[in-house]
Amino acid sequence: MRRHPNDGVLRRLVDDPAGVTDADREHIESCPTCGEGLVDARRDAAFAALTLSAPADPDIDAAWNRLRVTEPNRKAHRVRARLRSPIIAGAAVAVLLAGAGAAAAADWFPIFRTERIAPVTVHQADLMRLPDLSSWGDVEITSRPEIHAVAGLAAAEKESGLDVPGVAELPRGVTGEAQYQAGKRISAQFTFRAAKVAAFARGTGRAAPPMPAGLDGSSFRLTAGPGAAAVWSSNQGVPSLIVARAVAPTAYSTGVPFTTARDYLLSLSGLPADVAGQLRSFTADGTTLPLHVMPEEMTSRPTEVGGAPATLLTSSDGALSAVLWVRDGVVTAVAGSLSADEVLSVARGLR
Amino acid sequence: MDSALAHGRKDGVALTRSPRAVRPDLEQVFRTSYPRVVAVAARVLGSRDEAEDVAQEVFLTFGRSDVPAGEALPWLSVAAAHTALNHLRTGKRRTGREQAARPEATAVPDVADAVVASEERRRVRAALARLPRKQAIALVLRHSGLSYAEVAAALDLSPGSVGTTVRRAESALRKELNA
Numbered sequence: 001m002r003r004h005p006n007d008g009v010l011r012r013l014v015d016d017p018a019g020v021t022d023a024d025r026e027h028i029e030s031c032p033t034c035g036e037g038l039v040d041a042r043r044d045a046a047f048a049a050l051t052l053s054a055p056a057d058p059d060i061d062a063a064w065n066r067l068r069v070t071e072p073n074r075k076a077h078r079v080r081a082r083l084r085s086p087i088i089a090g091a092a093v094a095v096l097l098a099g100a101g102a103a104a105a106a107d108w109f110p111i112f113r114t115e116r117i118a119p120v121t122v123h124q125a126d127l128m129r130l131p132d133l134s135s136w137g138d139v140e141i142t143s144r145p146e147i148h149a150v151a152g153l154a155a156a157e158k159e160s161g162l163d164v165p166g167v168a169e170l171p172r173g174v175t176g177e178a179q180y181q182a183g184k185r186i187s188a189q190f191t192f193r194a195a196k197v198a199a200f201a202r203g204t205g206r207a208a209p210p211m212p213a214g215l216d217g218s219s220f221r222l223t224a225g226p227g228a229a230a231v232w233s234s235n236q237g238v239p240s241l242i243v244a245r246a247v248a249p250t251a252y253s254t255g256v257p258f259t260t261a262r263d264y265l266l267s268l269s270g271l272p273a274d275v276a277g278q279l280r281s282f283t284a285d286g287t288t289l290p291l292h293v294m295p296e297e298m299t300s301r302p303t304e305v306g307g308a309p310a311t312l313l314t315s316s317d318g319a320l321s322a323v324l325w326v327r328d329g330v331v332t333a334v335a336g337s338l339s340a341d342e343v344l345s346v347a348r349g350l351r
Numbered sequence: 352m353d354s355a356l357a358h359g360r361k362d363g364v365a366l367t368r369s370p371r372a373v374r375p376d377l378e379q380v381f382r383t384s385y386p387r388v389v390a391v392a393a394r395v396l397g398s399r400d401e402a403e404d405v406a407q408e409v410f411l412t413f414g415r416s417d418v419p420a421g422e423a424l425p426w427l428s429v430a431a432a433h434t435a436l437n438h439l440r441t442g443k444r445r446t447g448r449e450q451a452a453r454p455e456a457t458a459v460p461d462v463a464d465a466v467v468a469s470e471e472r473r474r475v476r477a478a479l480a481r482l483p484r485k486q487a488i489a490l491v492l493r494h495s496g497l498s499y500a501e502v503a504a505a506l507d508l509s510p511g512s513v514g515t516t517v518r519r520a521e522s523a524l525r526k527e528l529n530a
Contacts, residue, residue, distance in 0.1 A: 008514030011521075012499065019499055019510075044521035051475055051524060052494050054393035058403055060385050064378065067410055296437070 119300035145183035156180035160228035168349035178230035241336035395435035490520035
């Protein structure tokens, strides 16, 4: 008897018998082993068809109108969204790990200050499972950054209170004058709520780990900013280069130690042990801000800028690069539709 | 197909430095292919609204590409599958919000059924996100009606190995979701 056709041939027989040779088909019909394999293939294909079925009866006219409206604004929007995402992800981790808010009252103890940034690899699938912080307590943004255009360098520096560095030499393809933007300090507050944690646990069908004493009702604050940025647009309205600087995130607590809150959040998060372990060790000293890096979208590698340890991020398609570093509590980022070498060259040449 | 796809990936990042005019046949291709492209993304995302977001993104890229009109549907389908898999993470939050706000969700007579359905969608999405990318794409494209030859061209596979790739994906999906 000739050898058994492989699983792929059995699978093809399920929905494209014309693509299977006569010899293979005759074998499968007379071979009990292949017959069983075919039954399994049919069952799994039917299961997948059922599982992947989804309603889709879109309104084509409405969709076409939406596309026509979006088209002119599209490029700038997408680039901004992607440039922003690592920063937002980093801030989100800081919020997740340290709570949030402004150090207004005297009873707020600093529990976290950013002295360096470290990339933490988290796969999309794991991030997807990560619930919102609001599942476990109250999140209140007490002041928003309100990023806005300002008249020029002097105004950007005045509003942010920071020196905005100058670029020694623009990379090829980046031309014209920079536009300046400034943003205020963002501050947010997170308060643990045992009742919300319990409700969340009921929803997931898993028992919540016991809450450490004193955590229920305790609040954490995170602040970041103010900041300023110089933005070079290309002739399509796409930012081709951004040099941004901001006061790095800091977190405060009313007394609960940072490690207590962090370990409890990590135990709730459902993150895989290796990711939780990375976050725990990176944040052990309360001075390292973890930056989510999704390996599906971005690669990161350590580098240095002017003697400070820095993180270089490159999108998987190689089209976007960014480098970030922290010095004296201030984070600086150079990013753009540039190569890794180009952003590094700009970063190292800042004046 | 391969060169068209390679071009699509480059253009898909929206950062080409030379602007390209929107292709004149965009509306015609859009009107004939949009429902199929939404269906591909919906298989991954389990939500029509999210799938429409993905389809919009894919057509925007297509509109500035020079993919031949005859290859538009397979090109768009592959791009939709990739983009939808990329959206799995951000899609989570939107779904949650929409389900809270959408009238039909509250009209479901049995709240328990709605919870089960939503949990089921979440599990399917998580299972798809865990599959190797090639398997996930092959699975979604074949179940969206692309031929073995089209799936092979899209993934740079030999036509003979498409069946194996789809079979592995289906087996993994059933094992994971029945566990």
